[in-house]
Amino acid sequence: MQMEKPSILEALEWTLFSLGGIVTALLIPIHILVTAILSPLGIVESFNHAAIVARLGTPAFKLYLLILLLSAIPHTLHRIRFILYDIGFGKNRKAVNTLILLVYVATMSFVLYPFLTFR
Amino acid sequence: MQLSALSIGTLHQNQLVDMSQVRSLALNSEILKRTVNVWSRRRGYMGKLLDSRMSVNWWLQNRKYFIFMMREFSSIFILIYVLTFSYQLLQATKGPKDYAAFLDFLRTPSILLVNLVVLAFALMHSVSWFMLTSKVIPIKIGKIHVPPKLAFFGNIVAWIAVSVTIYLVILSR
Numbered sequence: 225m226q227m228e229k230p231s232i233l234e235a236l237e238w239t240l241f242s243l244g245g246i247v248t249a250l251l252i253p254i255h256i257l258v259t260a261i262l263s264p265l266g267i268v269e270s271f272n273h274a275a276i277v278a279r280l281g282t283p284a285f286k287l288y289l290l291i292l293l294l295s296a297i298p299h300t301l302h303r304i305r306f307i308l309y310d311i312g313f314g315k316n317r318k319a320v321n322t323l324i325l326l327v328y329v330a331t332m333s334f335v336l337y338p339f340l341t342f343r
Numbered sequence: 344m345q346l347s348a349l350s351i352g353t354l355h356q357n358q359l360v361d362m363s364q365v366r367s368l369a370l371n372s373e374i375l376k377r378t379v380n381v382w383s384r385r386r387g388y389m390g391k392l393l394d395s396r397m398s399v400n401w402w403l404q405n406r407k408y409f410i411f412m413m414r415e416f417s418s419i420f421i422l423i424y425v426l427t428f429s430y431q432l433l434q435a436t437k438g439p440k441d442y443a444a445f446l447d448f449l450r451t452p453s454i455l456l457v458n459l460v461v462l463a464f465a466l467m468h469s470v471s472w473f474m475l476t477s478k479v480i481p482i483k484i485g486k487i488h489v490p491p492k493l494a495f496f497g498n499i500v501a502w503i504a505v506s507v508t509i510y511l512v513i514l515s516r
Contacts, residue, residue, distance in 0.1 A: 245472050246472070248465075249469040249502070250505045253465045253466050253506065254506040256462045256465050257462060258510065258515075260449065265450075265455075268515060270516055273442045273443065276432075276442075277436075285513065296425045306415065307412075307418075307419075310401075312399045335426075338432040338436050339432075341433075
């Protein structure tokens with residue numbers, strides 16, 4: 225059986241998947257713990273409105289959030305695409321790919337929107 | 344490399360093998376079809392051939408397949424978290440009232456429970472990712488190959504160090 229020729233697009237997908245995987249694995253758990261559990265419970269005070277608005281004004285915090293949030297999207301959507309292939313949509317790869325591309329654009333815009341509109 | 348029905352399931356994802364052998368073996372066994380598909384679709388070898396025969400619930404039939412699928416499912420939870428956090432940022436840019444309303448929503452017990460599940464999946468993703476990278480990226484120091492278990496341990500230590508640093512430098516103030 226002949227090996228399929230790898231395309232540049234495929235290489236890019238896998239690169240973004242791996243980079244996203246590393247960033248997500250390293251940063252997401254502590255981020256969830258602090259923002260979604262400790263701060264709603266009142267244990268950590270650093271995510272109240274005044275604090276978060278003040279920090280959103282600093283380039284370093286913005287950069288951190290953008291790296292965290294934007295790298296997670298290619299990683300997770302890549303896996304979701306393969307889940308869809310695996311649960312019976314492998315016959316409709318083109319439809320799955322189109323759907324994933326649309327979700328890609330939508331989620332990217334949604335994540336970028338607060339950064340673009342902030343002041 | 345001569346393949347047998349038994350050795351095929353233990354093949355490494357990136358191992359180079361004669362695909363015609365894999366195909367002839369896989370076509371003779373339902374279980375092997377699934378094993379080979381899970382492992383070879385990522386390389387694009389014969390995913391298309393086998394996808395047409397995959398059932399929707401094949402991953403519920405065996406513990407290993409189930410764990411594999413849970414690892415893949417972790418991505419859905421992480422994406423949901425990324426979107427809710429982005430929404431939180433959006434509310435923060437709108438003003439203190441909108442932001443307070445969102446924090447109240449996060450404080451409800453059911454949402455806290457959901458977020459605990461999200462955290463559990465995120466932890467599962469991290470641990471499985473570090474297992475994976477310690478196996479697929481061989482580390483060599485001088486002439487000594489670092490064993491995957493030691494590399495995995497190193498990854499975990501680095502992960503904890505990064506988490507503590509991120510907390511102290513960025514998240515806690």
